[in-house]
Amino acid sequence: MTEHAVVIAGGGPTGLMLAGELALAGVDAAIVERRASQDLARSGAGGLHSRTIEVLDQRGIADRFLAEGQAMQIQSFARIPLDISDFPTRHTYGLALWQNHTERILADWVSELGVPIAREREVTGFARDETGVDVELSDGQSLRAEYLVGCDGGRSLIRRAAGIEFPGWDPSVSSLIAEVEMSEEPELGIRHDDNGTQALRRLEDGKRVGVVVSARYTGQTGQPTLGDLSQALVAVWGTDYGVHSPTWISRFTDMTRQAASYREGRVLLAGDAAHVHYPVGGQGLNIGVQDAVNLGWKLAQVVHGTSPESLLETYHAERHPVAARVLQNTMAATALTRSDARLDALRDILSELLTMGEPRKRLAGMMAGLDIHYDLGEGHLLLGRRMPDLDLVTADGPLRVFTLLHDARPVLLDLGDPGGLDITPWADRVQLINAKHVGSWELPVVGAVPAPTAVLIRPDGHVAWVGDHTHAGLPDALTTWFGPPTAG
Numbered sequence: 001m002t003e004h005a006v007v008i009a010g011g012g013p014t015g016l017m018l019a020g021e022l023a024l025a026g027v028d029a030a031i032v033e034r035r036a037s038q039d040l041a042r043s044g045a046g047g048l049h050s051r052t053i054e055v056l057d058q059r060g061i062a063d064r065f066l067a068e069g070q071a072m073q074i075q076s077f078a079r080i081p082l083d084i085s086d087f088p089t090r091h092t093y094g095l096a097l098w099q100n101h102t103e104r105i106l107a108d109w110v111s112e113l114g115v116p117i118a119r120e121r122e123v124t125g126f127a128r129d130e131t132g133v134d135v136e137l138s139d140g141q142s143l144r145a146e147y148l149v150g151c152d153g154g155r156s157l158i159r160r161a162a163g164i165e166f167p168g169w170d171p172s173v174s175s176l177i178a179e180v181e182m183s184e185e186p187e188l189g190i191r192h193d194d195n196g197t198q199a200l201r202r203l204e205d206g207k208r209v210g211v212v213v214s215a216r217y218t219g220q221t222g223q224p225t226l227g228d229l230s231q232a233l234v235a236v237w238g239t240d241y242g243v244h245s246p247t248w249i250s251r252f253t254d255m256t257r258q259a260a261s262y263r264e265g266r267v268l269l270a271g272d273a274a275h276v277h278y279p280v281g282g283q284g285l286n287i288g289v290q291d292a293v294n295l296g297w298k299l300a301q302v303v304h305g306t307s308p309e310s311l312l313e314t315y316h317a318e319r320h321p322v323a324a325r326v327l328q329n330t331m332a333a334t335a336l337t338r339s340d341a342r343l344d345a346l347r348d349i350l351s352e353l354l355t356m357g358e359p360r361k362r363l364a365g366m367m368a369g370l371d372i373h374y375d376l377g378e379g380h381l382l383l384g385r386r387m388p389d390l391d392l393v394t395a396d397g398p399l400r401v402f403t404l405l406h407d408a409r410p411v412l413l414d415l416g417d418p419g420g421l422d423i424t425p426w427a428d429r430v431q432l433i434n435a436k437h438v439g440s441w442e443l444p445v446v447g448a449v450p451a452p453t454a455v456l457i458r459p460d461g462h463v464a465w466v467g468d469h470t471h472a473g474l475p476d477a478l479t480t481w482f483g484p485p486t487a488g
């Protein structure tokens, strides 16, 4: 039986990102993926939000995505645009980039890092014991792993087989999404009616049409047919425009659910396997990739024996509230995809509020993922928040903070006089960097914060400790996040 430290079920955006994170940390990980290639039958996510671009920047791969997409103000809430061009980040925009490109670029990165992907195979089940998991595959083979991570999407087999509950809300909207040809010239554009979003757009080839047509959910299930699509088009536009030759037709709903637990012993969940919601606001892929970045380094440390298994509890504790908030904002925004006199009045009021600086910043910061604050206790405003990508001056020359995170290792950044901090017992795990920063410290949504003397930065870019040369609280923070000191 082939053995790996970690088996990842599903090589979508979440599984790929996790594989990359584990490979950077030197963990033997493998992906099992049902699809024969990274090609997507559907168009999927339309872009990356600012924090996701930052996270990719932390690994030195953001340029690959930026080169292929279009940087623009893509943030919105309930169709109300939210401009982030004044936010304190290098990426004051989102990136319009279809999911098939995002996945291809991630897959290339993962392949450079040498992670094997077993394609055209499914995980069909697993059996756990005290030391690991036997992962059963559809070709009759098994893999042995210390940990199994379900990145296998909204219908996750791993979640169901692990017996993890998936509470939430049943659908209220059902949308058909398709790429088709039409023999008559359609009325292109987006409209909103009392059923939600209705959209027709010309695709890149200039020939086919992308369709989204929404209706109240009345129990629609199963693979939709061309007949279903024709009926739905007639219901909205009064004609099906001679629809024919679909490349694909699919259905999505606003079913809104979240895994009650992101971990059940040696089995973990990430991405859509842990949370599903209507795609309004475009956050699903983004938070899946960020789940992976939160989990990767923690799982790596547990696999290497550097940290106790209890470190994995912080994965659920930190990421469950992030997705819960996304579920909440998508439910609100889904209601506002509908249009009638009362909902339009509500949207008008919201629109007016969002012209004001503070409400816009709050909502935009949340939608862009720039305001995430893990609860690491009382302290400096930086604690638990994302470390800004400051320009630093070091003895070796100028450097950006994110450059220090490229290999996914923790950093203790000492901005005081050199030699003021000693972390010898953790020196095998934590980089100590002495540097200077000239300028202010500003966080998205929060605003200006006092300049600290030193910050401990986790591999996911979140701040684990803020302090000075007294070392107060530093040994505890190092032990909590990066394991006990090395004796010596």
Ligand SMILES: Cc1cc2nc3c(=O)[nH]c(=O)nc-3n(C[C@H](O)[C@H](O)[C@H](O)COP(=O)(O)OP(=O)(O)OC[C@H]3O[C@@H](n4cnc5c(N)ncnc54)[C@H](O)[C@@H]3O)c2cc1C
Binding pocket: 009, 010, 011, 012, 013, 014, 015, 032, 033, 034, 035, 044, 045, 046, 047, 099, 121, 122, 123, 124, 151, 152, 153, 154, 156, 157, 177, 252, 270, 271, 272, 273, 279, 281, 282, 283, 284, 285, 286, 287, 288
């Ligand atoms: C119409 C639409 C528009 C969207 N727009 C956006 C957007 O603009 N922005 C955004 O952020 N999100 C958007 N989303 C959501 C986004 O597509 C998902 O959140 C994202 O794909 C989740 O990534 P994932 O890797 O967690 O899961 P998935 O992408 O579902 O990947 C799961 C992978 O696991 C594989 N798999 C499944 N079961 C098994 C098994 N048993 N064994 C092996 N492999 C398996 C699948 O083949 C798949 O490759 C949209 C979704 C839809 C439907």
